[in-house]
Amino acid sequence: MPEDKNPYQSDLHRNREHMTLLDPYLDWAEAQGIPLHLDFGHDLLALETKPWGLYDAKGCFAHTHGRGDFMACYVLEIPAGGKTKPIHHLYESFFFTLAGHGSTTVWMPDGSKRTFEWGPRAVFAIPLNCKYQIFNGSGSEPVRLSCTNDLPMTMNLFHNEDFIFNNDSVFPDRLGQANHFDGEGTHIPVRAGTNMWETNYVPDLTNFELKALEARGKGSMNMAFILADGTMHAHSSEIPKGRYKKAHRHAAGTHVHAITGEGYSLLWFPGDEKFVEIPWRHGIMYTPPFWMFHQHFNTSAKPARYLACSLGSRRYPIISLRRNSGAGLGSTSVTQGGRQIEYEDQDPRVHRKWLEAIAKNGVKSEMGDTFDEAAIMALPPEKLTGKIHMPVILDNIS
Secondary structure, three states: OOOOOOOOOOOOOOEOOOOEOOOHHHHHHHOOOOOEEEEOEEEOOOOOOEEEOOOOEEEEEEEEOOOOOOOEEEEEEEOOOOEOOOEOOOOOEEEEEEEOOEEEEEEOOOOOEEEEEEOOOOEEEOOOOOOEEEEEOOOOOOEEEEEEEOHHHHHHHHOOHHHHHOOOOOOHHHOOOHHHHOOOOEEEEEEOOEEEEEEOEEOOOOOOOOEEOHHHOOOOEEEEEEEOOOOEEEEEEEEOOOOEOOEEOOOOOOEEEEEEOOEEEEEEOOOOOOOEEEEEOOOEEEOOOOOOEEEEEEOOOOOEEEEEEEEOOOOOOOOHHHHHHHOOHHHOEHHHOOOEEOHHHOOHHHHHHHHHHHHHOOOOOOOOOOOOHHHHHOOOHHHHOOOOOOOOOOOOOO
């Protein structure tokens, strides 16, 4: 991970004495008594956790420099044979299983219960404000879960802990169909290249059927999820062997979790001379800062998948940036007012670095139909320095 500093956001200090520039969410998080890790990205399997009274389990906050104003992530660790205490809350949360097997019980508003079992690389959502309890199914190993959530937005809006954690309001329209806790769901084709799957629970993201999204790169696969009819977004994408995605940018707060394969992501702002590099494998999570270009590269001998969670679902975009991205700007060239850099417009260092990386793994490029790879490898050093090449951008921050 890059060193722990934040050159991308203003250093606005809270002033409790004069009650200015307050951050109720951060105040609450710092008062929880568990580690608060801050970096560009994290290995969630390796972060230190400590006992957390909120869940009666271990936990830590995995904050990132790019989480923005609305989203955050925390890690839960439940000891062998253990369980959390029942809890409910007025913020949305998506759980991604990092390690272990277990089950979750959810109390419905009518008092009935639904219990489902999960294993590694599952993702599930708790319907808003439903009480739930998480169980470790192993008697010998702990389980770890990543919880991406919109508590920063909720806490900073209401700045009342009791309202968020002891509210009796029910939202029956958020429950979904009865089979949505069985790993089943409904496929909703939106348009060519845009597909949604509505459910509460995906048992295994490694083999879930994705659909083609060629606009993000040849062979790219994708599925957007509507989880518990939430306002948070999630999607899973797959990068084929011997290929990588096109660069793009978007709002802050998108928490990217590596699922399968190995590779890296490059991040940069226009005018930068060097890339920020995030190596990834299962367990790594990071968030690109607001409007920072980033690009995902598969360097392994098999397809690589990731899960991205953010504010603003395909159904409920919340902000105009998400609405316009969902309408197609996310896969439209920056030269046309979109968010994406086409392969022919990218800096030659991008492809050369990837060719060198896959060569070390004995992987053959499948992108010779797009790039003159021999010419790129023959470029002299002076062509591989200076400001990162960018196309002429038709700016459209909306």
